[in-house]
Amino acid sequence: MTSVVTVDKNPIDSYLRADRMPHIFCTGCGIGPAMGCFIRAIDRAGVDADKIALISGIGCAGRVAGYVRLDSFHTTHGRALPFGTGLTLGNPELNVVVFSGDGDLAAIGGNHLIHSARRNIDMTVICINNFNYGMTGGQLGPTTPLEARSTTSPYGNFDPPFNLTHLVAASGATYVARWTTIHLRQLERSIAEALVKPGFSFIEVLAPCPAIYGRMNKLGEGVDELHSYLKRCVVRNGADPGDGEIGLSGPIVVGKFVDTERPTFWDYCMQVFNKAQKKR
Amino acid sequence: MADDGILEGEFFINGDEACAEGGITAGCRFFAGYPITPATEVAERMSRRLPQVGGVYVQMEDELASMNAILGASWAGVKAMTSTSGPGFSLMMENLGLGVMLETPCVVVNIQRAGPSTGLPTLAGQGDMMQAKWGSHGVYEIIAVVPSSPQEIFDLTITAFNLSEKYRIPVLIMSDEIVGHMSEKVVMRRVAPEELVPRRRPTVPPGEYWPYQPDDDLVPPMAIAGEGYRFHVTGLTHDERGYPVMTAEAQDRLARRLVDKIRVNRKDIIQLEEVGTEDAEVIVCAYGITARVARRAVQQARDEGIRAGLLRLITAWPFAEDRVTELASQVRAFVVPEINYGQMVLEVERCAGGRAKTMLVPHMGGSVHHPQTILEAIREAVQ
Numbered sequence: 117m118t119s120v121v122t123v124d125k126n127p128i129d130s131y132l133r134a135d136r137m138p139h140i141f142c143t144g145c146g147i148g149p150a151m152g153c154f155i156r157a158i159d160r161a162g163v164d165a166d167k168i169a170l171i172s173g174i175g176c177a178g179r180v181a182g183y184v185r186l187d188s189f190h191t192t193h194g195r196a197l198p199f200g201t202g203l204t205l206g207n208p209e210l211n212v213v214v215f216s217g218d219g220d221l222a223a224i225g226g227n228h229l230i231h232s233a234r235r236n237i238d239m240t241v242i243c244i245n246n247f248n249y250g251m252t253g254g255q256l257g258p259t260t261p262l263e264a265r266s267t268t269s270p271y272g273n274f275d276p277p278f279n280l281t282h283l284v285a286a287s288g289a290t291y292v293a294r295w296t297t298i299h300l301r302q303l304e305r306s307i308a309e310a311l312v313k314p315g316f317s318f319i320e321v322l323a324p325c326p327a328i329y330g331r332m333n334k335l336g337e338g339v340d341e342l343h344s345y346l347k348r349c350v351v352r353n354g355a356d357p358g359d360g361e362i363g364l365s366g367p368i369v370v371g372k373f374v375d376t377e378r379p380t381f382w383d384y385c386m387q388v389f390n391k392a393q394k395k396r
Numbered sequence: 397m398a399d400d401g402i403l404e405g406e407f408f409i410n411g412d413e414a415c416a417e418g419g420i421t422a423g424c425r426f427f428a429g430y431p432i433t434p435a436t437e438v439a440e441r442m443s444r445r446l447p448q449v450g451g452v453y454v455q456m457e458d459e460l461a462s463m464n465a466i467l468g469a470s471w472a473g474v475k476a477m478t479s480t481s482g483p484g485f486s487l488m489m490e491n492l493g494l495g496v497m498l499e500t501p502c503v504v505v506n507i508q509r510a511g512p513s514t515g516l517p518t519l520a521g522q523g524d525m526m527q528a529k530w531g532s533h534g535v536y537e538i539i540a541v542v543p544s545s546p547q548e549i550f551d552l553t554i555t556a557f558n559l560s561e562k563y564r565i566p567v568l569i570m571s572d573e574i575v576g577h578m579s580e581k582v583v584m585r586r587v588a589p590e591e592l593v594p595r596r597r598p599t600v601p602p603g604e605y606w607p608y609q610p611d612d613d614l615v616p617p618m619a620i621a622g623e624g625y626r627f628h629v630t631g632l633t634h635d636e637r638g639y640p641v642m643t644a645e646a647q648d649r650l651a652r653r654l655v656d657k658i659r660v661n662r663k664d665i666i667q668l669e670e671v672g673t674e675d676a677e678v679i680v681c682a683y684g685i686t687a688r689v690a691r692r693a694v695q696q697a698r699d700e701g702i703r704a705g706l707l708r709l710i711t712a713w714p715f716a717e718d719r720v721t722e723l724a725s726q727v728r729a730f731v732v733p734e735i736n737y738g739q740m741v742l743e744v745e746r747c748a749g750g751r752a753k754t755m756l757v758p759h760m761g762g763s764v765h766h767p768q769t770i771l772e773a774i775r776e777a778v779q
Contacts, residue, residue: 182628202470207473207622
């Protein structure tokens with residue numbers, strides 16, 4: 117006989133597509149907790165969820181677009197940022213959020229990343245960094261630490277990784293933070309701040325990938341990776357993003373690195389409308 | 397210029413500029429592009445003109461980004477376009493496919509130059525015609541128009557926007573360097589609101605809306621972002637709800653509809669011009685700048701007493717197979733000049749089905765055919 121267990125409704129259920137469950141994330145994966153932080157941040161920031169357009173690229177984190185009950189776009193590999201650029205410039209009242217992975221945003225989409233930051237496009241980017249390409253089975257990516265094992269670095273990685281916070285800050289982002297999926301409160305607060313902040317906001321989320329990256333690098337289960345984050349992470353708000361290099365071991369700087377202001381691309385667009393229409 | 401910034405009247409401008417103006421007249425208010433010869437003048441004109449009408453010009457980091465940005469803008473509810481030439485057109489193929497899959501109205505202009513690769517950046521070609529049809533991977537059908545003059549590129553840009561909205565598909569304008577760079581008189585007329593096809597909006601409330609539930613003509617109504625529909629769309633094979641479904645059955649259902657919505661409606665989409673085809677024994681089938689050269693050759697043939705006609709493709713894709721098939725039982729031969737080594741001729745040959753001879757008159761690019769070359773092919777065809 118089948119027993120039915122009824123559970124109380126979770127406050128974030130209204131933001132989820134229950135008819136898409138079960139999700140594809142592996143046991144211990146960090147994407148789910150990060151997605152939970154994003155959803156809670158919507159209410160915390162008090163923004164209108166009907167105005168949110170969430171865009172994902174391709175990969176494990178790219179699947180988030182399919183699970184949220186928001187206007188959501190699952191686009192091509194690396195192209196969530198320019199798609200989002202079109203959305204926000206097409207309708208500046210939209211609250212554009214890009215939720216994707218490190219390989220998607222920093223390798224195949226790396227050019228779009230630096231240019232979106234340079235333009236200070238009004239959007240919030242949540243970048244899951246699990247240090248490898250999980251969806252395709254664990255290849256090295258642009259964030260894989262030196263010496264780490266992956267299916268395409270069988271002798272240990274010799275392809276130097278990006279420090280994403282440094283890259284994005286140098287490119288002109290006005291909000292840059294890094295947390296892990298053990299720092300859920302800080303992550304939720306950062307996302308809430310980014311959702312209401314004009315300009316290009318970038319939040320890197322270090323996330324366990326126990327089924328693939330963790331297994332290949334003998335990091336244990338998901339919870340073991342979280343424990344290691346607790347041990348390794350040093351919270352330094354206002355830290356120089358250049359100090360944010362991540363190795364296979366050793367300390368990891370997390371916190372809010374950049375929170376500054378400069379005109380957004382849309383601010384300049386409005387100035388240009390005035391100039392052009394006076395000349396007309 | 398009228399109060400709203402839209403141009404009206406007679407202008408002496410080149411095809412690229414006329415294309416930009418056609419877009420503005422059609423209601424385009426978003427342009428994302430990347431400089432490339434010989435299409436740069438479309439972008440330059442847009443960067444000056446769009447802000448005058450409250451539209452956004454954004455110069456992207458590459459053509460991958462340009463194509464994505466116009467898709468995003470379209471989902472924000474704005475009519476959007478981009479322009480490029482061969483190398484950039486190749487980069488756009490990736491997300492042209494996304495545009496087809498998400499069923500996103502937009503217009504992509506290719507001012508063709510000679511290739512492959514960097515080829516002849518400043519000189520004409522028509523070598524991207526099959527790329528227009530097949531360039532992105534997978535099973536789909538596209539709409540492409542081929543203007544022959546600055547006036548026609550103005551008019552067809554309006555047509556392209558209308559078709560893109562009506563059938564929810566990216567529409568390609570496959571022009572060429574000569575049409576793009578030649579200056580001629582262009583009459584820009586005020587287009588009445590009822591001449592512009594509005595987006596087909598959902599008629600059901602949020603909660604009941606499925607983004608890919610088609611109407612009878614196989615085209616689904618389209619919600620836009622920010623209106624509370626809370627829709628999901630994906631480049632993965634999906635069902636009517638927009639949800640991914642990884643089965644052969646879902647693929648069959650979706651891919652068939654993406655193709656059939658164009659094939660079934662082809663009579664509404666296809667435009668042709670025919671000159672002297674009623675009694676023709678040989679028909680020159682040409683398009684773009686080559687059709688203007690062919691027109692002279694056909695006249696010369698008539699002067700010699702050869703019953704020649706011109707079938708000018710205004711729509712390249714979907715191909716005018718009904719009409720070409722019909723003409724094949726009337727004529728002895730089709731002569732197909734094009735600035736490539738044989739692309740649209742394959743379609744003519746397919747439709748002729750052996751009932752009429754098909755002769756390619758190739759030109760590798762960099763200039764146009766000499767009318768004499770086409771005339772000689774016409775003479776040979778009737779021997």
